[in-house]
Amino acid sequence: MASNKTKSGRDDAQANLGGVMAIRLVLKILEALATRPSVGVTELSKELDTTKARVFRHLRTLVDQRYAVQDEGSERYAAGARLIALSRVAALTPYEGLVRLARPTMNRLRDEFGHTVNLSLVYGDSVSIVETLEGNAVIGVVIRTHAGMPLHSTAAGKLLLADRLAREGKIADEPLEKLTENTIVDPESLRMELLRVQEQGWAAAPEETVLGINALSAPIRDHRNELVAMISMLSAIQFISRQPSRELINATKAAAEEISSALKL
Amino acid sequence: MASNKTKSGRDDAQANLGGVMAIRLVLKILEALATRPSVGVTELSKELDTTKARVFRHLRTLVDQRYAVQDEGSERYAAGARLIALSRVAALTPYEGLVRLARPTMNRLRDEFGHTVNLSLVYGDSVSIVETLEGNAVIGVVIRTHAGMPLHSTAAGKLLLADRLAREGKIADEPLEKLTENTIVDPESLRMELLRVQEQGWAAAPEETVLGINALSAPIRDHRNELVAMISMLSAIQFISRQPSRELINATKAAAEEISSALKL
DNA sequence: TCCATTGTATCGCTAGTCGCAACGACTGAT
DNA sequence: ATCAGTCGTTGCGACTAGCGATACAATGGA
Numbered sequence: 001m002a003s004n005k006t007k008s009g010r011d012d013a014q015a016n017l018g019g020v021m022a023i024r025l026v027l028k029i030l031e032a033l034a035t036r037p038s039v040g041v042t043e044l045s046k047e048l049d050t051t052k053a054r055v056f057r058h059l060r061t062l063v064d065q066r067y068a069v070q071d072e073g074s075e076r077y078a079a080g081a082r083l084i085a086l087s088r089v090a091a092l093t094p095y096e097g098l099v100r101l102a103r104p105t106m107n108r109l110r111d112e113f114g115h116t117v118n119l120s121l122v123y124g125d126s127v128s129i130v131e132t133l134e135g136n137a138v139i140g141v142v143i144r145t146h147a148g149m150p151l152h153s154t155a156a157g158k159l160l161l162a163d164r165l166a167r168e169g170k171i172a173d174e175p176l177e178k179l180t181e182n183t184i185v186d187p188e189s190l191r192m193e194l195l196r197v198q199e200q201g202w203a204a205a206p207e208e209t210v211l212g213i214n215a216l217s218a219p220i221r222d223h224r225n226e227l228v229a230m231i232s233m234l235s236a237i238q239f240i241s242r243q244p245s246r247e248l249i250n251a252t253k254a255a256a257e258e259i260s261s262a263l264k265l
Numbered sequence: 266m267a268s269n270k271t272k273s274g275r276d277d278a279q280a281n282l283g284g285v286m287a288i289r290l291v292l293k294i295l296e297a298l299a300t301r302p303s304v305g306v307t308e309l310s311k312e313l314d315t316t317k318a319r320v321f322r323h324l325r326t327l328v329d330q331r332y333a334v335q336d337e338g339s340e341r342y343a344a345g346a347r348l349i350a351l352s353r354v355a356a357l358t359p360y361e362g363l364v365r366l367a368r369p370t371m372n373r374l375r376d377e378f379g380h381t382v383n384l385s386l387v388y389g390d391s392v393s394i395v396e397t398l399e400g401n402a403v404i405g406v407v408i409r410t411h412a413g414m415p416l417h418s419t420a421a422g423k424l425l426l427a428d429r430l431a432r433e434g435k436i437a438d439e440p441l442e443k444l445t446e447n448t449i450v451d452p453e454s455l456r457m458e459l460l461r462v463q464e465q466g467w468a469a470a471p472e473e474t475v476l477g478i479n480a481l482s483a484p485i486r487d488h489r490n491e492l493v494a495m496i497s498m499l500s501a502i503q504f505i506s507r508q509p510s511r512e513l514i515n516a517t518k519a520a521a522e523e524i525s526s527a528l529k530l
Numbered sequence: 531t532c533c534a535t536t537g538t539a540t541c542g543c544t545a546g547t548c549g550c551a552a553c554g555a556c557t558g559a560t
Numbered sequence: 561a562t563c564a565g566t567c568g569t570t571g572c573g574a575c576t577a578g579c580g581a582t583a584c585a586a587t588g589g590a
Contacts, residue, residue, distance in 0.1 A: 019322070019325060019326030019329045020287050020322055020547070021546065021578085021579095022285050022287035022291075022546090022577095023287055023288070023291045023323060023326045023330070024326065024330060026285070026287075026288045026291065027332060030351065034351050035354055040536075042535075051579080051580060051581085052536095052537080053539095053578095053580070053581080053582095054579070054580085056539095057284070057285055057578075058285055058288060060284060060538095061284030061285045064284045065284070065288070065289060065292055067292060070537095075536090076536095081366050081527040082292075082530065084365060084366050084527075086296060086299050086530065087352040087354075088362065088488070088528060089296075089300055097349035098353075100349060101349050101350075124389075222353060223350075223353065223354055262350060263353060265350045265351060285577080286548095286576095286578085287547080287578085305567075305568080306567080306569085307566085307567065316548080317569090318547095318548075318549070318569090318570085319548065322547075322548090325569095335568095340567085340568080
């Protein structure tokens with residue numbers, strides 16, 4: 001006697017997976033509210049494959065709690081003050097959330113290769129290292145956080161410049177400071193390097209800031225594909241060679257991709 | 266027979282207020298996750314005045330949905346990738362959420378007084394008007410959005426300068442451009458004005474940028490008390506006099522307070 | 531005018547969720 | 561060692577909260 005036309009009874013629709021059923025739905029609704037200007041009851045019920053009544057009850061609760069509001073004239077629903085406030089708090093500084101998000105991936109990278117790993121954030125037209133994990137080499141390389149770094153001679157900096165070049169077609173041609181004998185100081189050479197960086201999706205800077213040191217960096221992009229941060233490995237050039245191994249490159253790119261996709265809901 | 270020792274039965278604790286009960290709790294839990302580095306099951310259950318089991322089940326659901334994570338070693342819970350991503354999306358640009366939040370208040374102000382109302386956002390050390398509502402005067406004053414405004418001769422700009430002065434003890438003494446005969450150009454006079462602004466919690470700039478025009482502005486601060494935006498009324502000086510009426514001042518301050526408190530969860 | 535679609539309200543019914551109480555694993559004090 | 565007090569976790573039976581179904585009042589094109 002399989003229930004053919006059960007009068008009531010929660011349908012198996014998505015009722016299985018465990019956990020509190022109401023929560024699974026409300027999270028989906030919150031995501032919808034966060035990503036769109038407004039949503040409708042019927043519209044949502046179709047997308048989430050459930051009934052209007054259910055969506056309505058949940059939305060109404062969200063309105064009670066000020067997590068949603070209803071456009072005047074009793075129409076569609078939109079994100080409420082509380083949801084927006086929650087957002088501002090969860091990402092304390094615009095980026096603090098990102099740091100939390102990146103930490104597990106950074107740990108994994110460090111454990112796998114043993115190099116110093118760091119996370120740089122983009123602030124307008126500058127880059128700042130906000131988190132670093134020391135490598136486990138006996139004699140290792142460290143880097144100070146929150147220090148202003150030159151852009152043209154660092155791996156993360158090149159990623160920013162490459163992004164700006166791709167977006168605006170040009171970069172400000174300030175004089176390029178020669179930090180070592182390997183620093184790229186010729187604007188045209190730098191332009192070529194940046195085009196290569198943009199295409200390959202990673203950057204290195206072998207002995208371009210400090211002799212004997214190399215770094216490898218990959219871009220982290222948000223849900224709008226904006227460049228928001230970079231993850232980098234840093235070590236003696238003895239361990240990260242001028243032309244880094246495919247393995248190292250792929251791991252760095254994968255890590256950046258992983259964090260990027262986590263930013264996309 | 267009032268249920269004296271009902272075996273089970275949801276307690277009336279907070280079960281009344283209507284809406285989906287599970288949602289009310291899960292929102293509180295999300296807020297806790299967003300505001301603290303980590304939370305414990307017992308700790309939360311006490312604070313939210315419910316049982317451990319309930320909090321546990323809800324948290325477990327959040328973990329399933331990647332809205333929470335558990336610190337290694339099966340310990341306390343923290344915000345998950347999905348919650349952080351939600352935050353980043355809901356506040357598209359760091360401020361877009363704020364604009365949505367402010368709009369109802371701005372509408373109310375405009376309807377009440379009929380002056381042009383605008384919302385300025387703080388970007389580092391500059392101020393930009395991002396939203397404006399035209400007043401309903403027959404001959405009115407408008408202002409272009411996204412235009413860079415001078416700081417020392419505008420109401421919103423003074424609020425930023427006053428904040429920086431209070432925080433850093435000084436302000437950069439660049440030459441102060443004289444835009445009208447009323448522009449404050451003497452650094453010491455400006456300093457006095459800024460101290461007054463900081464103390465009274467509002468600023469005006471009567472005919473200091475354009476003759477015949479006055480503006481009145483109050484500060485919007487976030488949950489950390491950081492100055493993030495300003496709300497301003499703009500009109501001919503005929504309607505907003507050199508010494509604005511208490512009524513107008515209070516309304517502007519109240520509006521700013523309202524938006525500020527909405528930012529605080 | 532009619533028809534389609536919207537958000538909303540009502541009403542049983544039951545299964546999803548609750549409260550309770552006990553569990554093992556820790557930790558620190560005795 | 562032992563004990564008391566945590567912690568997060570689990571099982572169980574009870575019951576109400578939340579569900580599906582269905583109907584309704586507005587709206588707005590056709």
